[in-house]
Amino acid sequence: MKRLYALTTLLLVTVVSCRAHQLDLYLDSGDVEQLIGLAARLYYVRNGRPNANAMKYVLEVPASVGALNLTWNSKSPLAYKAAVSTTDSDLVAPKLDMAHEGAVPDTRSVFAVSLPCAVGSGDADVRLSIRTSANWSSDGATGDVDVAFKKFCVDPRTNGTAVAPETGRAAPVYYERAFFYHMIAAASSLVALAVICCLTTTYRRDKARDLMIIKGFQNNEVNVFLKSALNPSGKFNRANSLPGPKAAPVKAKDLHECIVELSVQRQRVRLQNVELEGTFGRVYRGLYTDPNGKDDEVFVKTVTDQASAVQISVLLHEGLCMYGLNHKNVMTIQAVSVEQHVEPFLLYPYSNNTNLKRFLQNCKTSESISYTLTTREIIDMTLQIISGMQYLHKSRHLHRDVAARNCLVDPELKIQIADNALSRDLFPGDYHCLGDNKNRPIKWMAVESLEHKKFSTASDIWSFGVLLWELLTLCQQPYADIDPFEMSAYLQDGFRLTQPVNCPDELFTVMACCWALAPNERPTFSQLSVFMNEFNNQLVKFV
Incomplete structure (x- = not known):
């Protein structure tokens, strides 16, 4: 199952048959947002109903996260037996900070699954298994909960780099609070229930x-x-x-007409800070004073005195190509100042953007x-x-x-x-x-x-x-x-x-x-x- 299909469905609770009990088991919104960018609880069991999609989803835990806090409670008496295991005990030594068997609390309580890394880089699968029963001697277990994690570890001696398993090359390791952290995918499987699927085959050279x-x-x-x-x-x-062949932009006016319509006096433009600078071009923040005396903040694109006539011509053509368009997500030119013997100014509206x-x-x-x-x-x-x-x-x-x-x-x-x-x-x-x-x-x-x-x-x-x-x-x-x-x-x-x-x-x-x-x-x-x-x-x- 593709990982993102799990993201979009793991919170859609799938009801499977189980005996009636009122167990809740979930990862709170703080941990969920830290790992996958959703400020929502991830329920593995809700009102006694297991979420099959959530339990199939392998939650990836970056090296920067040392423990996961799960919240649980049961509204009816319920006993449990819990165990945590890993595929690589030399890399990760998972632990529970609670007894491995006992009674599920009747009020919301938090227990932690510690995932400390030993020295080394890599990843290991970790599985938390919880069996529950109202009465072990009479009717056996009423439900099994299996929660899967993939823990990533980074050897501090590698200065924050991990070895990509497919390439053997050092790859930078960084984590965004809102993003998935995962290694490069080797192959994707076809998801039958997803509206989005892609059959890909990869090879390397x-x-x-x-x-x-x-x-x-x-x-x-x-x-x-x-x-x-x-x-x-x-x-x-x-x-x-x-x-395609007819998709050229339609221009109602030629370059000269556009310059005439947009032309403003150079004395109305005051340059301030340089925002971007190249070999022959610069982008300034500046002020434009309109005829009523009001100052507006603007971006000013211009060239240095080293720019050739061809470069100036390209600047004007490219700067005026979107003139006349009007959309909130499209920035178009606001004014032009072209005078003899000085570099042209192209003015764009500034709204504290970068x-x-x-x-x-x-x-x-x-x-x-x-x-x-x-x-x-x-x-x-x-x-x-x-x-x-x-x-x-x-x-x-x-x-x-x-x-x-x-x-x-x-x-x-x-x-x-x-x-x-x-x-x-x-x-x-x-x-x-x-x-x-x-x-x-x-x-x-x-x-x-x-x-x-x-x-x-x-x-x-x-x-x-x-x-x-x-x-x-x-x-x-x-x-x-x-x-x-x-x-x-x-x-x-x-x-x-x-x-x-x-x-x-x-x-x-x-x-x-x-x-x-x-x-x-x-x-x-x-x-x-x-x-x-x-x-x-x-x-x-x-x-």
């Missing part, structure tokens, strides 16, 4: 062992993940999406923001990006560079999709030249865009899959070990980014479908919106 090849991209096995997005033939229905890539990278450092991202927050951010991209595509606008670096986020985690003006200069490590003197976001691009320079709504979907991977890895570099010149052949061979260590299976399924080799086998943003809303609703129900 020596020079990129941390990447995965997903079979089935050439057929529809991967596309059964979203029933609501399929037509009766089993194909994705893209009738409401823009056809670059999404820098924001996510800061979440990994000790100087990170004052809160930790939760699974629900990640899903909400994803839904906002989908909403903005839906609007762009309905407006017949292709973004062509969907990535975290081209999004902004505010303290309330409101997302806006921005243009890619200056991105090549501000994030040079994300762009590569393949001999044609054009820097492109190679590792975010779809196969057809790399090989034939074809862009469509489907190629934006591919890039969105990489952006989702960025959200879940806190902006690790995709395909970090692959040479840009090898990317096209690499993707054609079927290799894709591997599942992040903190990524729910169902979200990885979404990424996998976005990376289908054939453009018409990828979902649309409307279809992704249906799935992500359903997934979000499942999480909300239990918080």
Whole structure:
């Protein structure tokens, strides 16, 4: 059973036959939120009814968590016998802080399962077994409870790294309060009751062992993940999406007309702090004074005096490409100041927001923001990006560079999709030249865009899959070990980014479908919106 299917169903109590008793056994919301990001109790037994799904689910416990606190009580007299065992006693020595047999308390009481790690790195399965009976001598046990854990340990001598069992390479170990902690999945099984499933086959090759090849991209096995997005033939229905060859953005005005409409006097703009800086470009925070004397905070994109005429022209074209669009999740240009013999200013509204890539990278450092991202927050951010991209595509606008670096986020985690003006200069490590003197976001691009320079709504979907991977890895570099010149052949061979260590299976399924080799086998943003809303609703129900 897939782990994320367990996440979305483990709180749906499955009733199995058992003799009547009023036992409650659960993991409290604090521990549940710490381990899997849901602020809800995880009931193994509720009012005497075992939750079969919860007991089948293997709860993963990171090295930073040394004990789990379970709460229990019984409204009727009930005896118990408890035992805890492990598959690797040399690595983990689990203990119960209560007697191994006795009577279940009649009031809510807490007992701990200690999971101390010995010296060494790895993981071990731990099982807590509790047998209960109203009267051992007369009618035997009335119920068995088996709770499964997987405890991870990190040898302190390795300075916070653990050895990935499949690769033998040192991999960083970090835990997010709201995310799953797990090792890289070797293979996924098909879930019969899930509306989302993905049949994947993985194999490794020596020079990129941390990447995965997903079979089935050439057929529809991967596309059964979203029933609501399929037509009766089993194909994705893209009738409401823009056809690839005709998906070019529609511009009502040329560049000169846009500049005339947006032009403001340079004296009304005051530059303040530098937010981002590259070789020839800068992004400032500043103030714009309108004709009524009111000051508005703005972002100002501009170039240095070292910039060439070509670079200035590219800045203006890319900065004005989204002019005229109006959506809460899309940031568009507000004004332009172009005067002779000085660098142009592009003004954007500022609402205490910052670059999404820098924001996510800061979440990994000790100087990170004052809160930790939760699974629900990640899903909400994803839904906002989908909403903005839906609007762009309905407006017949292709973004062509969907990535975290081209999004902004505010303290309330409101997302806006921005243009890619200056991105090549501000994030040079994300762009590569393949001999044609054009820097492109190679590792975010779809196969057809790399090989034939074809862009469509489907190629934006591919890039969105990489952006989702960025959200879940806190902006690790995709395909970090692959040479840009090898990317096209690499993707054609079927290799894709591997599942992040903190990524729910169902979200990885979404990424996998976005990376289908054939453009018409990828979902649309409307279809992704249906799935992500359903997934979000499942999480909300239990918080």
